[in-house]
Amino acid sequence: MSTKQSTNQLPILQLDEKDMAILKLLQIDGKMTIRDIASKLNLSTTPVYERIKKMEQAEVIKQYAAIVDPKKINKGLTVLCYITLKEHSKKYGKKFIQEILGFTEVTECLNISGEFDFMIKVQVKDMDEYREFYVNKLGELDNLSHTQSIFVISVIKTTHQVVF
Amino acid sequence: MSTKQSTNQLPILQLDEKDMAILKLLQIDGKMTIRDIASKLNLSTTPVYERIKKMEQAEVIKQYAAIVDPKKINKGLTVLCYITLKEHSKKYGKKFIQEILGFTEVTECLNISGEFDFMIKVQVKDMDEYREFYVNKLGELDNLSHTQSIFVISVIKTTHQVVF
DNA sequence: TATTTTTTAGAACAAATGTCTGTTTTTTAT
DNA sequence: ATAAAAAACAGACATTTGTTCTAAAAAATA
Numbered sequence: 001m002s003t004k005q006s007t008n009q010l011p012i013l014q015l016d017e018k019d020m021a022i023l024k025l026l027q028i029d030g031k032m033t034i035r036d037i038a039s040k041l042n043l044s045t046t047p048v049y050e051r052i053k054k055m056e057q058a059e060v061i062k063q064y065a066a067i068v069d070p071k072k073i074n075k076g077l078t079v080l081c082y083i084t085l086k087e088h089s090k091k092y093g094k095k096f097i098q099e100i101l102g103f104t105e106v107t108e109c110l111n112i113s114g115e116f117d118f119m120i121k122v123q124v125k126d127m128d129e130y131r132e133f134y135v136n137k138l139g140e141l142d143n144l145s146h147t148q149s150i151f152v153i154s155v156i157k158t159t160h161q162v163v164f
Numbered sequence: 165m166s167t168k169q170s171t172n173q174l175p176i177l178q179l180d181e182k183d184m185a186i187l188k189l190l191q192i193d194g195k196m197t198i199r200d201i202a203s204k205l206n207l208s209t210t211p212v213y214e215r216i217k218k219m220e221q222a223e224v225i226k227q228y229a230a231i232v233d234p235k236k237i238n239k240g241l242t243v244l245c246y247i248t249l250k251e252h253s254k255k256y257g258k259k260f261i262q263e264i265l266g267f268t269e270v271t272e273c274l275n276i277s278g279e280f281d282f283m284i285k286v287q288v289k290d291m292d293e294y295r296e297f298y299v300n301k302l303g304e305l306d307n308l309s310h311t312q313s314i315f316v317i318s319v320i321k322t323t324h325q326v327v328f
Numbered sequence: 329t330a331t332t333t334t335t336t337a338g339a340a341c342a343a344a345t346g347t348c349t350g351t352t353t354t355t356t357a358t
Numbered sequence: 359a360t361a362a363a364a365a366a367c368a369g370a371c372a373t374t375t376g377t378t379c380t381a382a383a384a385a386a387t388a
Contacts, residue, residue, distance in 0.1 A: 015237060023237070026230035030194050033345065044367045049347070060236040065229060066190035070326045072224040073179060073187070080276065080283070097320055104328040109320035112244065119244070119314075123326050150283075156261055156273035160324065162234045162287050164268040198376070208337045213377070 013058045018043070019051050023060070023163040026052075030064040067160070074125045078152035081138070082116040084145040092143050099141055105133050116148070177222045182207070183215050187224070187327040190216075194228040231324070238289045242316035245302070246280040248309040256307050263305055269297050280312070 013019075021041050025032055038048045055061050070076055085096060100109050100120060108121035124130045134149070177183075185205050189196055202212045219225050234240055249260060264273050264284060272285035288294045298313070 013236065020237070023230070023232055027232060028227070028229065030228040030230040034347095035345080044369095045346085046348090046368090047366055050365090058236065060233055062231045062233050063192070064194040065192065065231055065324060066187070066194040067226045067229055067324055068187055068191060068326055069224055069226050072177065072222065073184070073327060075326045078274070080274075101321055104325075106321065107324070107326065108322050110242070110244075111317040111320055113315040113317060114312075118320070148278075151277040153275040153277060156275055156282070157265055157270065158272050158274075160229060160231055160271070161268075162232055162239045162271065163237060197374080199374090209376085210338085210378090211336055214335090 013055065013060060015055075015060070018047070019055060019060075020163055022048060022051055023055070026061065027161045027163055070123055075123045077124050077126050077130060078155065079122040079124070079130055080150040080152065081120045081122055081134075082148040082150070083118045083120065083138075084116050084147070085118075085143050086145045087143055088117070096141065096143050103133070103137055105129075105137070177219065177224060179219075179224070182211070183219060183224075184327055186212060186215055187219070190225065191325045191327055234287055239287045241288050241290050241294060242319065243286040243288070243294055244314040244316065245284045245286055245298075246312040246314070247282045247284065247302075248280050248311070249282075249307050250309045251307055252281070260305065260307050267297070267301055269293075269301070 015023075018041065022037055025037055025040065034045050034048050034052070037043075038045050041048070052061070070078070085092065096118075097109070100106055100118075105122045105124055106120045107123045108119075110119045111117065112119050122130065122133060124133060130149075138144070138147070179187075182205065186201055189201055189204065198209050198212050198216070201207075202209045205212070216225070234242070249256065260282075261273070264270055264282075269286050269288055270284045271287045272283075274283045275281065276283050286294065286297060288297060294313075302308070302311070
């Protein structure tokens with residue numbers, strides 16, 4: 001029998017140095033024009049155009065996005081919240097995940113090794129807003145065993161760049 | 165006496181619902197055109213144009229970027245590495261930070277509360293590459309007290325969106 | 329209510345953009 | 359060395375883009 005596959009089945013690209021060079025530039029400036037990229041890499045527009053299209057279709061480039069500064073929109077407090085579940089069955093794990101995905105405060109959710117099952121990153125205005133989240137949203141979930149909140153004192157570095 | 169201020173002194177914007185609506189759209193599609201945004205928000209191009217420019221200058225919008233899928237470029241292993249320093253003086257902290265910022269594998273570095281001083285997120289291909297990083301880069305720093313590596317089993321959610 | 333100030337509408341322009349076609353160069357395989 | 363295949367070049371086109379201007383509307387102030 002075949003089960004539903006959540007892993008997307010897209011052409012696996014073998015990227016060369018030119019592809020990587022393009023990605024490197026677009027990671028820093030997603031609005032960079034094909035001509036500018038071409039001239040910076042000593043190429044013509046055609047190969048740059050085709051390579052970008054190829055990487056977009058293969059979802060190497062997942063999206064183009066404006067990166068907003070959380071501090072500037074009153075979301076300057078970051079909290080890492082570690083969570084262990086009571087029930088670890090697949091069923092209960094999925095339920096937890098679905099509920100977590102519904103919380104807009106949660107900007108990241110990782111299933112991790114070690115003492116805890118999950119780490120979620122919570123982005124809020126201040127401690128009041130975090131308490132509100134912790135008590136009325138996270139606290140309402142019925143599968144939690146225990147949690148631990150670690151507060152971010154300062155953000156030294158944060159980037160989406162993975163190509164160098 | 166005045167000391168060097170690292171905190172950027174930019175006009176603090178009071179954003180209204182229209183600004184937030186624009187940010188919301190640009191976070192999802194940074195290449196969205198001013199006309200498209202305008203029509204979606206039932207506005208003309210002028211206010212949209214001026215509001216975006218204003219938010220760019222105030223660095224509410226930090227940048228436009230292409231978001232690359234780490235898995236697709238052979239950086240599919242994420243490790244959270246927790247670090248405590250031996251010396252906590254300002255001088256030694258700065259040295260540590262400077263060295264960490266030089267490691268391209270580190271996509272995030274947070275100064276945190278609790279047992280450890282820092283959490284760094286390390287993005288690598290596989291365990292071999294992590295060991296290489298752990299031994300030859302992190303291990304070469306001379307101010308480390310102790311560390312703990314937590315491995316990401318699966319990424320449930322990850323986003324840069326902070327406006328909803 | 330009257331008046332000033334701020335914001336938006338609507339249209340228009342020049343410049344820049346993605347996209348395509350045919351040709352040339354480079355690479356690969358025989 | 360030669361043929362075949364793949365990649366890059368160069369240039370051109372239609373469209374769309376950011377941007378600006380003037381007038382109108384809306385909001386804020388007195």
